[in-house]
Amino acid sequence: MPKARKSQISLLDTPYYHCISRCVRRAFLCGDENGKSFEHRRRWVEDRIHILSEVFAIDICAYAVMSNHTHVVLHVAKDKADALTTEEVIQRWHRLYKGTLLTRSYTSSKLRSGLNETQIKTVEATAEVWRKRLFDISWFMRALNEYIARAANKEDDCTGHFWEGRFKSQALLDESALAACMAYVDLNPVRAKIAKTPETSDYTSIKYRINAARVGKTPKRLMPFAGNPTQNMPKGLPFTLPEYLQLIDTTGRYIHPNKRGKVEHLHPTLLERLNIEHEQWLTLTSQFESCFKHAAGKVIHLEKYAFNQQQQWVQGRLNAKRLLG
Structure with missing residues (x-):
């Protein structure tokens, strides 16, 4: 029986989560079908992710926006909402x-002066409900998937479910899991052989980061890199940008027997620091969901x-011991 979503999200354990949504209809999220192209829907998803990152x-x-599913790795910043x-x-x-009518009035300097004390308290109570939703992953995924489903159904002139009933969620409990999952997501198009290199992987965070780095900028809508891993994860991804780009480039050059695509063999600095063997890392970054x-x-x-x-038992213990040490 699936676990309730609220029981899978535990900010006590980690603020990092990997979420996957898959299409339920035969029609793909993107791609071509019956001579009609749906590739523009990838842009819908990427643009929506960027908008939600600001809200x-x-x-x-x-x-990564794939043909029939999407991946997002999220960091819950409760302190920002507070x-x-x-x-x-x-x-x-x-x-x-x-x-509501009251909240719309509250945001207008002219109309706010006409609100009485009871109405203002109602607005404040409503805002507290919304504040909690602003750091709620379920609400984030709802705002993403419902928007895309409505747009796709309107375009297809149909009704019904576009996505599977629930998105899948994985808690990323340490730097090793975070690095492996991010690499797994960023290399999805390469492994699926729909892109030759990370920098040509359309509608992915890695291409967005690389394009920004080429002009000496930091992508506004992505979590920045904070530097070296520490025992307590810092505010920002616990790697440097050069290290992560080297990690992606090097990992993408390894071929996995169960995956079609690959990018050549080098020795990444980050792998040495995280103390993960190449073969183990390759398994993690090509089969993260199944591990x-x-x-x-x-x-x-x-x-x-x-x-x-x-929980009465520790799920994933054997794979954690085998792959993460």
Whole structure:
């Protein structure tokens, strides 16, 4: 029986999560069918992810828009949501939803002066509900998938489900799991042989990062790199950009027997620091979803996660020990 989504998201254990959504209809999210191209839908998804990154207190670490599914690696920034004023919360929420008559009045300096104390308290209470939603992964995925489903159904002139009923979620419990999952997501088009190199992988975070790096910029809508891993994850991805790009380039050059595509063989610095063997890393970055279920990380972190989630057994222990040491 599937676990409730709220029980899979545990900010006590980690703020990092890998989410996957898959199409339920025979018609693909993108690609071509019956002589009609749906490739423009990839742009819909990428643009929507970028918009949501500015609304939610959730950072985008990585993403890839594939033919019939999407990947996003998310970082929940609860402290960002807590620091927002009532007006800032309402303004963010209004970018996606209409809100209420009272909240719309509150954002107008002219109309706000006409609200009485009870109405203002109602607005503040509503804003607190929205504040919690702004760092809720389920609401983020809902705002992403519902928008795309409506647009696709309108284009296809049909009704019904476009996505599977629930998105899949994996908790990333440490730096090794985070690095492996990000590489797995960023290299998805290369492994599927729909792109020859990471920099030509359309609608992926790695191409977005590389394009920004080429002109000396940091992508505004992606979580920045903070530097070397520490025991407690810093605010920002625990690697440097050059290290991560080298990691992606090197990993993409390894061929996996169960995957069609690859990019040549070098020795990445980050692999040495994370103490993961090449063969183990290759398995992680090409089969991440099948290696772990609800959570990914070293055994000690999986055990802590299982304890916090009141699980009777530690799922993924053998793969964690074999692949992450």
